[in-house]
Amino acid sequence: VTDKKTVRGVSGLQAIYDNISELYRISKAYSLEEAKSAAVSRCRKFPSIACAVIDDFSKGRGLEVLDRIRHQISITRKFNFPVRPALDPYTSTTLNLYQLEKAEEIGRFFEYPECCVKTFVEDFKITLDQSLLGKLGRVINRGRECMVITSGFVPCTLECKKAHRSGLIVTVERDKLEQFKKLEDELFSMLPHCHPAYFRNYFEYLC
Ligand SMILES: [Zn+2]
Helix, strand or coil: CCCHHHHHHHHHHHHHHHHHHHHHHHHHHCCHHHHHHHHHHHCCCCHHHHHHHHHHHHCCCHHHHHHHHHHHHHHHHHHCCCCCCCCCHHHHHHCCCCCHHHHHHHHHHCCCCHHHHHHHHHCCCCCCCHHHHCCHHHHCCCCCEEEEEECCCCCCCCCCHHHHHCCCEEEEEHHHHHHHHHHHHHHHHHCCCCCCCCCCCCEEEEC
């Protein structure tokens, strides 16, 4: 029996892996220029990211990237959380996924809901700012509960149904937070990286 609630955390990472591994296959099958045009027609929602990934893979870093994501998926699967940890920051840096000028495509590459991508791009809401946090008390019982959000993801509202359904936000009892920190520790120790802003922060906690 597959419990949808408990696979959401892994399925977002799996979707990213599937796209990247398809791009890897394309990069191996064709010459660089042919591979780029095949990538663009395969990834219509994020064509310039797809081209950049092909470029990167032509320099030989594809297997390393795929290996790290597979490893991240297997660690995350063990914990079986309803929310997705941020993609391994080393991988995101290698694939250039922190460029704000490509925010729209990057949001789609990460399978973020269109409503949230739109708010991010149009209102330039790039952090969990006061307009979101001010409403926290109305959304959860702050004494007992916390919201856990995929690091780097900014929802259009804390109640965005699509974000909840996609495993990008979840409400949990405060005493469950230790478990989330354990996953963060394990990810960071098994897949070390030097991105200063992420460090161990695969999740954001709103309490
Ligand atoms: Zn939304």
